[in-house]
Amino acid sequence: MKQEEKTETEQLILEAAKKVFIEKGYAGARMQAIADEAQINKAMLHYYYRSKEALFSRILESAVATMSGQIIPALQGKGTVMEKIESLVNNYIDTIIQNPYIPMFVLNELAQNRLNFQESLMAKMATNDTVEQFMKQIMKEQKAGILQPVGPHHIMLTVMSLIAFPFIAKPVFTGVMKIPEFMYLQMMEERKQLVMEIIKKSFLK
Amino acid sequence: MKQEEKTETEQLILEAAKKVFIEKGYAGARMQAIADEAQINKAMLHYYYRSKEALFSRILESAVATMSGQIIPALQGKGTVMEKIESLVNNYIDTIIQNPYIPMFVLNELAQNRLNFQESLMAKMATNDTVEQFMKQIMKEQKAGILQPVGPHHIMLTVMSLIAFPFIAKPVFTGVMKIPEFMYLQMMEERKQLVMEIIKKSFLK
DNA sequence: TTTTGGTTAAACCGTTTGGTTGATTTAATT
DNA sequence: AATTAAATCAACCAAACGGTTTAACCAAAA
Numbered sequence: 001m002k003q004e005e006k007t008e009t010e011q012l013i014l015e016a017a018k019k020v021f022i023e024k025g026y027a028g029a030r031m032q033a034i035a036d037e038a039q040i041n042k043a044m045l046h047y048y049y050r051s052k053e054a055l056f057s058r059i060l061e062s063a064v065a066t067m068s069g070q071i072i073p074a075l076q077g078k079g080t081v082m083e084k085i086e087s088l089v090n091n092y093i094d095t096i097i098q099n100p101y102i103p104m105f106v107l108n109e110l111a112q113n114r115l116n117f118q119e120s121l122m123a124k125m126a127t128n129d130t131v132e133q134f135m136k137q138i139m140k141e142q143k144a145g146i147l148q149p150v151g152p153h154h155i156m157l158t159v160m161s162l163i164a165f166p167f168i169a170k171p172v173f174t175g176v177m178k179i180p181e182f183m184y185l186q187m188m189e190e191r192k193q194l195v196m197e198i199i200k201k202s203f204l205k
Numbered sequence: 206m207k208q209e210e211k212t213e214t215e216q217l218i219l220e221a222a223k224k225v226f227i228e229k230g231y232a233g234a235r236m237q238a239i240a241d242e243a244q245i246n247k248a249m250l251h252y253y254y255r256s257k258e259a260l261f262s263r264i265l266e267s268a269v270a271t272m273s274g275q276i277i278p279a280l281q282g283k284g285t286v287m288e289k290i291e292s293l294v295n296n297y298i299d300t301i302i303q304n305p306y307i308p309m310f311v312l313n314e315l316a317q318n319r320l321n322f323q324e325s326l327m328a329k330m331a332t333n334d335t336v337e338q339f340m341k342q343i344m345k346e347q348k349a350g351i352l353q354p355v356g357p358h359h360i361m362l363t364v365m366s367l368i369a370f371p372f373i374a375k376p377v378f379t380g381v382m383k384i385p386e387f388m389y390l391q392m393m394e395e396r397k398q399l400v401m402e403i404i405k406k407s408f409l410k
Numbered sequence: 411t412t413t414t415g416g417t418t419a420a421a422c423c424g425t426t427t428g429g430t431t432g433a434t435t436t437a438a439t440t
Numbered sequence: 441a442a443t444t445a446a447a448t449c450a451a452c453c454a455a456a457c458g459g460t461t462t463a464a465c466c467a468a469a470a
Contacts, residue, residue: 009447024317027233031428041449046429104316110376111309112229118380125381153384153392154399157371165366168373171315175323176330179358187358194359202403214416236458246418251459 010048012038014058017045021059022101026114029056053115060109060117063102068124070095075134081141082204084134085159089195096167097188103164131156148203155203162195215253217243219263226264227306231319234261258320265314268307269326275300280339286346287409289339290364291401298397301372302390308369336361353408360408367400 016038020029031052035042049055074088096102109117125131135152142149166188173179173187221243225234236257240247254260279293301307314322330336340357347354371393378384378392 007447025230025232025313027230028317030426032426042428043430043450044448047447050429052428101316104312107373107376108230108309108313110380111306112233113376113380118376122381122383150399151392151395154395157374157392158367158399158403160374161366161370162363165370165373166362168312168370169362169365171312171318171323175315175318176327178327187356187362190356190359194355194363198363198403198407201406235456237456246420247458248419248460249417252416255459257458 009038009040009044012040013045013048013055014062017055018059018062021056022063022105025108026052026056026112057115060106063099063106064121064124066095066099066102067106072128072130075130081134081138081147082200084137085199086196088159089163089199090192092163093188093192093195096164097185100167100170104168107168145205148205150203158202159195159199162191162198166191214243214245214249217245218250218253218260219267222260223264223267226261227268227310230313231257231261231317262320265311265322268304268311269329271300271304271307272311273329277333277335280335286339286343286352287405289342290404293364294368294400294404295397297368298393298400301369302393305372305375309373312373350410353410355408363407364400364404367396367403371396 013034016034017029020034020037024030024033029052031045032042034055035045038044045055049058070091071088074091075084079087110121135156138147138152138155141147147155170184173184174181179187218239221239222234225239225242229235229238234257236250237247239260240250243249250260254263275296276293279296280289284292315326340361343352343357343360346352352360375389378389379386384392
C-alpha cells in the first residue's frame with residue numbers, strides 16, 4: 001500500500017468525522033459515534049489520528065480550506081471590484097450549497113476559539129495579503145468615483161452577510177417555517193442574482 | 206421569602222448559566238463551571254433547577270424572548286413596510302449590541318435541534334401571525350408599486366442577514382482581524398444607517 | 411425553643427467519556 | 441510455507457460527567 005494516498009479506512013474516518021463534528025460540534029461529538037458512522041472500531045480512530053483534537057483539527061482545516069479556496073481566488077488578479085464580488089458570490093454560493101453547514105461550523109469554532117483557532121487563521125491570513133489588496137482596490141475605485149465612499153470593512157461585511165447568513169439560517173426555513181428542501185435550494189440559486197443587484201445598487205455610483 | 210420573585214441565588218444561577226451555556230454550548234457546558242461562575246455549590250443548581258436540560262431550556266427560552274421581543278413589536282401595528290423595517294433594524298441592533306452572542310446561540314440550537322426546539326418555536330410562531338401579516342403587507346405594497354416585486358422571503362432574509370450576521374461574525378473582527386472592541390461597536394452603530402440605505406435602495410421603487 | 415428552609419462541602423453513584431492494551435486477522439514479502 | 445508489518449478488534453481503564461445524598465450550619469419564623 002502506498003503511503004502517499006490515504007487508505008480507504010482513513011477516508012471513511014475523515015468523512016464520518018466531518019459529518020459528526022459538523023452536526024454536533026466538538027464537545028457534542030463522540031468518538032464512538034464517529035466510529036459507528038464509519039462502520040469501524042473505535043480504536044481505529046486513534047490508530048490513524050492520535051486524538052479527538054487531532055482528528056477535529058483536520059476537519060476544521062479542510063473546512064477552512066474549502067471556504068478560503070473560494071474566497072481568495074475570486075479576489076485575486078485583474079478585474080474590477082464588482083467583477084470580483086460577482087465571481088465571489090457565484091463561486092461561494094455554489095460551494096456552500098454543497099456544504100451548507102460549513103459557515104456555521106467555522107464561525108462557531110471561531111467564537112469558541114478552541115486552542116487558538118483564531119490566531120492560526122490570522123497567521124494564515126498574514127502570509128496572504130489578498131484581502132488587504134482587495135480593500136486597497138476598493139478605496140482606489142472609491143477615489144476614482146466608481147464606488148460609493150463607504151468603509152471597505154462595511155462593504156466586505158455586507159457581502160459576506162448576504163452570502164453566508166442564508167445558509168446559517170437554513171434550519172429556520174426548513175425546520176421552523178417548513179419550507180421544503182428543494183424550495184430552499186431554489187431560493188439560494190435565485191439569491192446569486194438578487195445579491196448582486198443589492199450590492200450594485202448599494203455600492204456602485 | 207416570596208414565591209413570586211426570584212431569590213438572589215436563583216438570579217445568580219441564571220446569569221452564570223447564561224454565560225456558560227452561551228460561551229460553550231450545551232454539550233460543552235459543565236454544571237460545575239456554572240456553579241463556580243455563580244460562586245455557589247453544585248447541589249444548589251439541582252435544588253433550584255432539576256437538571257441540566259431544565260436549566261438550559263430556561264436560558265434558551267429567555268434568549269428567544271429577547272429576540273422575538275424586538276422583532277414582533279416592530280412588525281406590528283400601523284406604518285409602512287419601510288417604517289417597520291427601520292424600527293426593526295434600530296431596535297434589534299441596539300438589543301444585540303448588549304447581547305451579542307444571542308443570535309449565534311439561538312441559531313446554533315436551531316441547527317442542532319435539541320429536543321425539538323424547532324417545533325416549539327414553530328408552535329410559538331403559529332399562535333402569533335405577525336410575520337405572516339407582515340409578509341402580506343409586503344405583497345400589498347408591491348402591488349401598489351411602492352416596493353420592488355421581490356419574493357417576500359428574500360426581503361425578510363436580506364434584512365435578517367444584514368442585521369444579524371455582523372454579530373455572528375464578531376470573532377472574525379475582534380479575533381482574526383484584530384479590530385478593537387470599541388471600533389467594532391462603532392461599526393455596528395454606523396450599520397443601522399447603512400443597512401437602511403441598502404434596504405431602501407434595493408427594495409424601494 | 412423549636413422548627414423550617416436556604417446553604418454548604420464532601421462523599422458518593424452509575425454512566426459515559428477519550429484513550430489504551432494485547433491479541434488476532436490480513437496482506438504483502440521472502 | 442514462513443516471516444513480517446500493517447490493520448483490525450473486543451475488552452478494558454482511569455477520569456470526568458450529571459446527578460444524589462448526607463450531615464452539618466445558620467438565620468429567621470413559629
